[in-house]
Amino acid sequence: xxxxxxxxxxxxxxxxxxxxxxxxxxxxxxxxxxxxxxxxxxxxxxxxxxxxxxxxxxxxxxxxxxxxxxxxxxxxxxxxxxxxxxxxxxxxxxxxxxxxxxxxxxxxxxxxxxxxxxxxxxxxxxxxxxxxxxxxxxxxxxxxxxxxxxxxxxxxxxxxxxxxxxxxxxxxxxxxxxxxxxxxxxxxxxxxxxxxxxx
Amino acid sequence: xxxxxxxxxxxxxxxxxxxxxxxxxxxxxxxxxxxxxxxxxxxxxxxxxxxxxxxxxxxxxxxxxxxxxxxxxxxxxxxxxxxxxxxxxxxxxxxxxxxxxxxxxxxxxxxxxxxxxxxxxxxxxxxxxxxxxxxxxxxxxxxxxxxxxxxxxxxxxxxxxxxxxxxxxxxxxxxxxxxxxxxxxxxxxxxxxxxxxxxxxxxxxxxxxxxxxxxxxxxxxxxxxxxxxxxxxxxxxxxxxxxxxxxxxxxxxxxxxxxxxxxxxxxxxxxxxxxxxxxxxxxxxxxxxxxxxxxxxxxxxxxxxxxxxxxxxxxxxxxxxxxxxxxxxxxxxxxxxxxxxxxxxxxxxxxxxxxxxxxxxxxxxxxxxxxxxxxxxxxxxxxxxxxxxxxxxxxxxxxxxxxxxxxxxxxxxxxxxxxxxxxxxxxxxxxxxxxxx
Numbered sequence: 001x002x003x004x005x006x007x008x009x010x011x012x013x014x015x016x017x018x019x020x021x022x023x024x025x026x027x028x029x030x031x032x033x034x035x036x037x038x039x040x041x042x043x044x045x046x047x048x049x050x051x052x053x054x055x056x057x058x059x060x061x062x063x064x065x066x067x068x069x070x071x072x073x074x075x076x077x078x079x080x081x082x083x084x085x086x087x088x089x090x091x092x093x094x095x096x097x098x099x100x101x102x103x104x105x106x107x108x109x110x111x112x113x114x115x116x117x118x119x120x121x122x123x124x125x126x127x128x129x130x131x132x133x134x135x136x137x138x139x140x141x142x143x144x145x146x147x148x149x150x151x152x153x154x155x156x157x158x159x160x161x162x163x164x165x166x167x168x169x170x171x172x173x174x175x176x177x178x179x180x181x182x183x184x185x186x187x188x189x190x191x192x193x194x195x196x197x198x199x
Numbered sequence: 200x201x202x203x204x205x206x207x208x209x210x211x212x213x214x215x216x217x218x219x220x221x222x223x224x225x226x227x228x229x230x231x232x233x234x235x236x237x238x239x240x241x242x243x244x245x246x247x248x249x250x251x252x253x254x255x256x257x258x259x260x261x262x263x264x265x266x267x268x269x270x271x272x273x274x275x276x277x278x279x280x281x282x283x284x285x286x287x288x289x290x291x292x293x294x295x296x297x298x299x300x301x302x303x304x305x306x307x308x309x310x311x312x313x314x315x316x317x318x319x320x321x322x323x324x325x326x327x328x329x330x331x332x333x334x335x336x337x338x339x340x341x342x343x344x345x346x347x348x349x350x351x352x353x354x355x356x357x358x359x360x361x362x363x364x365x366x367x368x369x370x371x372x373x374x375x376x377x378x379x380x381x382x383x384x385x386x387x388x389x390x391x392x393x394x395x396x397x398x399x400x401x402x403x404x405x406x407x408x409x410x411x412x413x414x415x416x417x418x419x420x421x422x423x424x425x426x427x428x429x430x431x432x433x434x435x436x437x438x439x440x441x442x443x444x445x446x447x448x449x450x451x452x453x454x455x456x457x458x459x460x461x462x463x464x465x466x467x468x469x470x471x472x473x474x475x476x477x478x479x480x481x482x483x484x485x486x487x488x489x490x491x492x493x494x495x496x497x498x499x500x501x502x503x504x505x506x507x508x509x510x511x512x513x514x515x516x517x518x519x520x521x522x523x524x525x526x527x528x529x530x531x532x533x534x535x536x537x538x539x540x541x542x543x544x545x546x547x548x549x550x551x552x553x554x555x556x557x558x559x560x561x562x563x564x565x566x567x568x569x570x571x572x573x574x575x576x577x578x579x580x581x582x583x584x585x586x587x588x589x590x591x592x593x594x595x596x597x598x599x600x601x602x603x604x605x606x607x608x609x610x611x612x613x614x615x616x617x618x619x620x621x622x623x624x625x626x627x628x629x630x631x632x633x634x635x636x
Contacts (some may be wrong), residue, residue, distance in 0.1 A: 081342060084349040153349075157357045160297070198298040 037164055037192030039087045039151070047168050048095035051184045055147075055172060056105050060181035064144065073107040074100055074172070075143035083153035083166065096147065096170075109143050145172045145181065160194040229255055230313070230573055233268065234463035237577035240622045241460060245275035248578075260303070260316035263292040264574050267319075267327065271578040274330055275623050279338035286331045293319040293327070307535060309542055311486075312572035320524035321358045321366030322517070323576050325351050329371050332378060333455075336616060336629050341381050348375040365527050369398040370515040370583040376413065377453040381614055381631050389417040399514065407512040409587040412436065416444045416589075444589040450609035452588040452595065456500040456511040457580030457620040462518055464488045464525070464573040470566065473544065481547045481562045483540055486571040487532060490522050497582045500599040500619045505592045511584035518581045532572075543569070580620065602626060 027033060032042040055061075064072045076096050079089045101108045110118065125134045149170035156163040165187065172182040232255060236248050249272035257265040270285030296318035306314030319327070328351035335343040351371045358366030376391035392413045399406055411434040418427040419441055430436065443449075468486035502509045543565035551558025588595065590609070597605050599619035605626050607615065618627035 081346070084346060084353060086343060086346050155353050157353055159357070162353075195298050198295070198300050199302055 034190075037162065037190050038085050039083070039166060041091070043166065043188055044092045044095050047186045047188070048092065048099050051168065051170050051186050052096060052099035052103060054184050055170070055182050056103055058182050060172065061105065064181075071105060071107050072144045073109055073141055074145050074147060075109050075111060076100070077111075077146045077148040079148070079170075080150040083151050084155050085153065087151060089151070092151075100147075107141065109141055115140075143175055145174055147172050160196055162192040162194075164190045164192060166190075229257060229261070233265075234573065234577060237268075237460055237463050240578065245272045245578075245620075245623055248272055249276055260314070261574065262317075263289045263296065263319060264317040264576060266292065267323065267576045268578045270334075271330060271576070274334050275578075275620055275625075277337070277625055277627070279334045282334045283331065283338065286327055286334065289319075290327045290331065293324060308539055309546075310568050311539070311570050312488075312532065312535065313570065313574065315572070317574050320521070320528075320575070322368065322520040322524050324358065325354050325366055325368045325371050326517075326576070326579065328354065329368070329374050332374055333618065333627075336378065336381075337618070337627050339629070339632075341378060341629075341631075344378050345382060348378050351375065363527065364398060364401055365523060367398050368515060368520070369395040369402070369404075372398065373410070373514050373585055374455070377455075377616055380451070380453065381616065381629075385417055385420055389414070389421055389423075392417065395514065402519070404513070404516075407514060407585065409512065409585055410514070412440070412444060413587055416441055419445060446589070446591060448611040449589045449591050450612065451614045452502070452586075452590070452607075452609075453614075453616045454500070454502060454509075454511060454586040454588065454597075455616070455618045456584040456586075456599065457582070457618070457622075458497050458499065458513075458584060458600075459495060459581035459621055461521055461575075461577055461579045461581045462490050462493050463577045464571075464575050465491050466571040466573050468569070468571065481544065481551075481558070482566050483544060484566045484569040485536055485540055486569050487536060488525065488571040488573050490518075490525060495581065498600055498621055499584055500586075500597065500602075500621075502586060502588055503596040503598070503604075504588055504590050509586050509588055511586040513582050514585045515583040516581065517579050517583060521575060539569070580622075597626060 029041075030045075034040065034042070061072065076093050079093055079096075081087045081089050097108065100106055109115075119137075122135050122137055126137065147170055149168065152167045152169070154165040154167075156165075166189075168186045168188075170184045170186075171180050173180055233252065236252055240248055249269065252265075252269060252272065255265075266285045266289035270282045270289060273279075273282035273285055296316050300316065303315045328347045332344040332347035332351070335341070335347060348371070351368075352375065355367055355371065372391045372395035376388040376395065379385070379388035379391060392410060396406055396410050396414060399410070411430070415427065415430040415434060415436050418424075418430055431438075431441070465488070466486050467489045468484060470482055470484040473480045473483050497513065499510045499512065501511075547558055547562045547565055550561035591611070592609065594606050594608050597607065597617060597619060600621040601624040602619055603624070607617065607628065609615070614631040616627075616629040
């Protein structure tokens with residue numbers, strides 16, 4: 001009789017589970033939601049905020065202000081993904097750019113791709129826009145510093161459990177003389193315990 | 200007749216029969232079609248087979264396998280973005296299915312093994328990173344390819360067992376080594392070649408000359424002189440050979456060749472009448488998956504380098520991996536099949552006691568529903584081969600079974616990854632962008 005119950009249970013399970021559908025719930029963009037333990041938007045935002053705050057509180061900033069009397073101009077270069085995950089570094093770069101601009105402490109200039117497009121537009125203005133509204137060539141502000149970096153991971157795995165260690169290294173390099181004026185490091189450690197059973 | 204009904208009243212035996220026939224007949228037909236398509240790859244192009252397989256409608260539980268097969272064909276058709284999408288989906292689905300399912304286990308214990316979702320064999324779980332890494336690489340994204348080889352490494356660590364090489368792929372280590380060499384990470388490349396060599400030796404496969412030369416040249420480049428001396432003696436490699444290989448302006452070619460198509464599983468079944476009380480009681484059917492013995496000749500690809508004709512040699516037999524995976528799983532399959540036969544037998548007996556016709560119908564349903572799980576990632580090559588070339592020639596010519604002779608121009612000091620497949624007329628080529636590294 002036990003076997004018969006198993007057959008009935010199977011049929012019921014198949015029918016019930018067949019009816020399971022997708023549900024979507026909107027959550028606040030600032031809410032931390034960890035599903036897989038992989039690098040996510042929360043890691044990106046928190047790391048960008050912490051590291052930019054750290055960068056702007058270090059001596060290079062004061063020294064630059066004292067030496068030039070104006071806020072430093074910064075550009076964000078390449079952030080290399082050397083981790084075990086496919087990380088969209090563009091969103092991380094965008095988070096760093098936002099934090100830098102919103103700090104109000106530094107001037108910020110567009111990256112190489114954006115500059116190219118703007119120069120094309122300026123060239124077009126040269127031909128087609130009126131003199132009063134035209135933006136002239138050769139008036140760009142050059143960056144004083146470039147921020148570059150890399151994301152590394154170390155993953156320790158045992159069966160269904162993992163310890164994921166992320167290390168983000170950023171550095172600010174003087175465009176004038178290649179001096180490294182700031183090096184920042186942010187570490188994130190996650191313990192991911194995957195279920196051994198599913199429905 | 201006095202026994203309680205074992206099924207809810209709204210589900211009759213006829214309903215169960217209909218359910219079993221409808222659900223299960225469709226599944227096995229799809230699996231058999233995919234297996235036939237896989238074998239047709241020896242004569243049809245991957246593009247033609249891709250078009251055919253895309254017309255099939257897989258069950259949700261077969262979706263990961265479907266994506267693996269589709270992704271492989273998309274890769275062989277050089278549609279790399281599509282291959283990356285399909286294989287990533289399969290990888291993610293298999294990661295979710297890594298956990299054991301309660302409901303699917305009940306389904307497998309009472310109906311048949313195909314009631315489980317296809318969660319991939321240990322070799323599949325690593326091989327998906329191999330094909331993804333190559334897809335990213337030929338899509339000019341070596342950084343993303345590197346992510347895949349790192350994930351392959353994690354997966355192999357996850358699957359490691361004390362007394363088995365299950366889920367440990369020499370090809371994954373060789374592909375890792377190639378990608379590390381492209382990224383100018385010679386130390387990591389050296390370690391990967393060492394792992395590959397250890398695995399090949401553990402499987403009793405001969406260590407190829409290309410792996411021997413790679414180990415020796417990298418130990419020299421890295422200045423690991425004790426190991427360099429050891430390799431030179433062990434592999435009988437002369438100083439002249441090494442000096443030629445490591446000349447500063449040489450071009451380096453890492454050549455991968457996929458040969459033939461991996462064997463598909465077949466069902467082996469027996470049906471016997473059970474005798475009880477000296478009468479033919481009911482029919483009992485047992486079905487198990489197996490790999491047929493296929494006599495095949497494995498070919499290779501050729502590279503003409505100046506006066507030399509270099510051939511690719513096998514670093515991994517995917518056929519052997521597939522059989523190893525099935526062998527490892529066999530005791531569990533046998534146990535589940537036996538237990539299921541007992542459960543089905545009991546179910547028929549109970550139905551028969553209630554109503555002879557119901558018993559007969561239930562017996563038909565149990566016999567028809569019994570089928571072996573013959574699902575496998577069968578668009579993969581049967582053999583993965585490798586050759587390493589270091590040359591100061593200005594060009595090399597490549598030949599494979601369906602590929603007419605193709606010339607590749609080399610600039611001094613350049614690094615190239617080349618892939619051919621015996622079932623495709625395409626040449627896969629990636630040249631390192633020195634401005635990045």
